[in-house]
Amino acid sequence: PLLAQRDELLGPVVSTLVRRLKRALQDDQNDILDRMRAGGGWGPEILPPTDEHERRYVTAAIEHLKNAARSGATFAGGKPDDAPSVDAVASELAASIVVPLRRRLDGAAGSVDAGDDSALIEHVGAAFRDWKGGRVERLAGDQALAAFSRASLAAAPHASSLRWIVDDGGTQCPDCDDNALAGPLRRGEAFPTGHPCPPAHAGCRCLLAPAEA
Secondary structure, three states, X not given: OHHHHHHHHHHHHHHHHHHHHHHXXXXXXXXXXXHHHHHOOOOOOOOOOHHXXXXXXXXXXXXXXXXXXXXXXXXXOOOHHHOOOOXXXXXXXXXXXXXXXXXXXXXXXXXXXXXXXXXXXXXXHHHHHHHHOHHHHHHHHHHHHHHHXXXXXXXXXXXXXXXXXXXXXXXXXXXXXXXXXXOOEEOOOOOOOOOOOOOOOOOOOOEEEEOOO
């Protein structure tokens, strides 16, 4: 029941975040292609500065991560305003997209003739296609859960004990099982994996819940 309640709160937020990130990816791709056409091929000026590039995705994600955090605070029995800042989560999400994306796009200089427009367009398109499917969906789920869980932890009563409920999505995760077997721990105390709250790894969908729930 607790997992179902969490999913009811978080599921719509994740879906909206995925759509917004896919739109940001498409806008980013179009911008890079426009820069490439204007510059007559590939060059160091085609990609925006890294901080500017990451800021695009922070802007795309921040409100939806705030909604995830508000849901987490409510789930823990607090008020939406009890949710902590999600700036760090948004920055982590943006870097997780931009760093590998730029690495792959920069590979165009070594793998494609800088003047071969059709090959360059295909190279850029392939790099973004890799993100527009399951990859961005998994990342959105990870970061939305991080915002939700951190807010649940922050909104929990200071003297409370919390337990780790495993939701491994059908893929066994011994580390998360160890966290669950640790039993209730005092609020903020690290579980065996070293995490005070989920996610413990990419794809983790576990839940932090009051010991008495």
